[in-house]
Amino acid sequence: MKPFIVIAEDEKSVAELLRYNLESEGYETAIAGDGDEAMLLLDERIPDLMLLDWMLPKISGIEICRRVRTRHETANLPIIMLTARTEEADRIRGLETGADDYVTKPFSTNELMARVKAVLRRIRPALMDDQIRVGDIQIDRTTHRVTRAGQDIHLGPTEFRLLEYFAQHPGRVFSRERLLDGVWGADVYVEARTVDVHIGRLRKALMSTGGTNPIRTVRSAGYSLRTD
Numbered sequence: 001m002k003p004f005i006v007i008a009e010d011e012k013s014v015a016e017l018l019r020y021n022l023e024s025e026g027y028e029t030a031i032a033g034d035g036d037e038a039m040l041l042l043d044e045r046i047p048d049l050m051l052l053d054w055m056l057p058k059i060s061g062i063e064i065c066r067r068v069r070t071r072h073e074t075a076n077l078p079i080i081m082l083t084a085r086t087e088e089a090d091r092i093r094g095l096e097t098g099a100d101d102y103v104t105k106p107f108s109t110n111e112l113m114a115r116v117k118a119v120l121r122r123i124r125p126a127l128m129d130d131q132i133r134v135g136d137i138q139i140d141r142t143t144h145r146v147t148r149a150g151q152d153i154h155l156g157p158t159e160f161r162l163l164e165y166f167a168q169h170p171g172r173v174f175s176r177e178r179l180l181d182g183v184w185g186a187d188v189y190v191e192a193r194t195v196d197v198h199i200g201r202l203r204k205a206l207m208s209t210g211g212t213n214p215i216r217t218v219r220s221a222g223y224s225l226r227t228d
């Protein structure tokens with residue numbers, strides 16, 4: 001699954017440049033042209049990282065940063081603040097607002113791409129690694145090979161994406177709706193029941209080598225991958 005990055009930037013040329021470069025690097029992107037749009041995008045789907053312009057119409061970048069940090073679902077969302085201001089006081093204020101990094105315009109695209117990678121690697125290591133290990137489950141994201149306690153597990157493409165999604169946030173409980181958005185995509189119409197069917201298949205495949213059930217069902221909340 002491609003990491004999803006929201007670009008909140010009202011200068012169209014800058015936003016398009018960022019989109020072009022991020023998509024060439026294999027990220028999925030969405031652009032918000034003002035603060036309201038940025039908040040709407042965050043409500044629809046929580047990104048893996050946000051590039052946030054400081055001087056944004058309607059709701060400023062600083063205010064968005066503050067709101068993002070106070071909301072439980074987005075409290076840990078990695079944010080790189082973009083700004084034309086260079087004063088040291090602003091820089092410090094930006095960091096105190098809760099941004100993870102800070103880039104001054106005009107920026108070098110290469111440098112920004114390196115910062116994006118660095119922030120993602122620091123905050124969401126599982127997202128950037130080819131190999132993910134959760135308990136005795138090992139996932140190779142390049143070859144799509146999955147093993148459990150060293151034995152091969154055969155998964156269909158949807159089950160693989162489900163497992164990959166869980167493994168990026170081990171222990172976290174996901175509702176069926178969140179899994180639909182994250183694994184199938186927000187614009188695909190699939191019934192919530194479909195999630196149960198694929199969870200069932202994934203569970204069965206993961207237990208085919210004789211191991212215990214690694215997927216926890218949390219009543220009325222959803223599913224999570226056990227970390228032990």
Ligand code: CA
Pocket residue numbers: 009010011053054055056057
């Ligand atoms: Ca601006």
